[in-house]
Amino acid sequence: MLPERFLDRMKSLLGEEYTDFLTCYDRPGHQSLRVNLLKGQEKDLAEKVNFLKEAVPWAKGGYYYRSEDKPGRHPFHEAGVYYIQEASAMAPAAYLAPVPGERVLDLCAAPGGKSTQLACAMGGRGILVCNEIHPQRAKILSGNIERMGIENALVLNHEPAFLAKRFPAYFDKILVDAPCSGEGMFRKSQEALKEWSPENITMCARRQRDILESAAAMLRAGGRLVYSTCTFAPEEDEGTISGFLREHPEFYLEEAKKYQGMTGGMILGPKADMPEIEKAIRLWPHKLKGEGHFLACLKKEEKSPDGVLSPGGEEKGISPKECREWAEFREEYLKIPFSGSYIRFGDQLYLIPEKMPLLTGLKVLRPGLHLGTLKKNRFEPAHALALFLKPEDVKNTLDLSLAQAERYLSGQTLPAEGEKGWYLISVEGYSIGWGKLSGSVMKNHYPKGLRI
DSSP: OOOHHHHHHHHHHHGGGHHHHHHGGGSOOOEEEEEOTTSSOHHHHHHHSTTOOEEOTTSTTEEEEOGGGOGGGSHHHHTTSEEEOOTGGGHHHHHHOOOTTOEEEETTOTTOHHHHHHHHHHTTOSEEEEEOSSHHHHHHHHHHHHHTTOSSEEEEOOOHHHHHHHSTTOEEEEEEEOOOOOGGGTTTOHHHHHHOOHHHHHHHHHHHHHHHHHHHHHEEEEEEEEEEESOOOTTTTHHHHHHHHHHOTTEEEOOOOOOTTEEEOOOOOTTTOOGGGGGSEEEOTTTSSSOOEEEEEEEEOTTSOOOOSSTTOBOOOOOGGGGHHHHHHHHHHBOSOOOSEEEEETTEEEEEOTTOBOOTTOOEEEOSEEEEEEETTEEEEOHHHHHHOOGGGBSOEEEEOHHHHHHHHTTOOEEOOSSSEEEEEEETTEEEEEEEEETTEEEEOSOGGGOO
């Protein structure tokens, strides 16, 4: 049951639309996902994932599906062919619109839907910093970055205020999908309903302003910041943005295209908001196929004081001699070159993006693409490398049917013929893991912790 005080406020906000809004809670929500554009062209992906029928208007690669399609149980999910994501939640990253080569920050990134969407837009070029303050959620974020085959992401676990001191005026674009009271998810989340209270809204609004302060310090002059929430609460939406703009004259609201069913920000009174708040965007569950969301596109003036663009210097990487085993593996099994520098964490080898900032003093979960383990006189490739590669990138491949893929995902060995050694295992053309052929048996190297 929806909280009475919540309903009273929504009635005063929506007026004649209140009945339509209330009625939508009697209907099931819409199911959606986003195909991974790092895996191929959108048209080809949508055809291969044949249960996708209707596109999400505001998000490239976004599609609706029926709940009976159960995409989370499909081998394509484990291959990172798509990410299951609520349609309205696709809007903030779409409006941030990063391009290849930029420095981009997703400040409150877990579980990773928006980060992986940003990565698709960046096409593997530039630096994507994905931060999450909660350690366990940061691990989930890192796992989703791996599953989607992303090479240029740095996953961190820090408070925003710490990063603000480390990265002054460093980023071209920043996404702040702020922790909120979750009112827009009431139809989907019983937990959000149970935790709701006016006191929680006040606490969230205070925390959101602190997060925005940190984000503002990290954005370069001329950069763009998108602030979003999944709540209807004006204190957390228009109130937070209006308060921020009053204290930061170097920022202004950008006009952004509104798709059918989206409305502008709500002017709630001269003391609470300013007229330009109408440039913000509200997504209403009774007006479009998605849950409740709010976003505002902020631009930092070009003449704002700038900061240090390479905070603490850049990672130089290790010498080729320190990863000889990797070079031998690459020569024997791979067809493609790798640009960037290499870095070691113990015996683990990573490929880091060009101009990666110095990592000393940072809590790093993933500094780039995990290539594998350096062992004495041999190299063992990482699962992340398999998900990054395409079958045409390697010399030995084994492509499975959907039925065979399910056996592989459960950890079973497979019959196969060919030269012994490492094979990239794929399902209908999409890489899913490694196998190692010995005799006529393909030994299964799908990670035990991921097996079905």
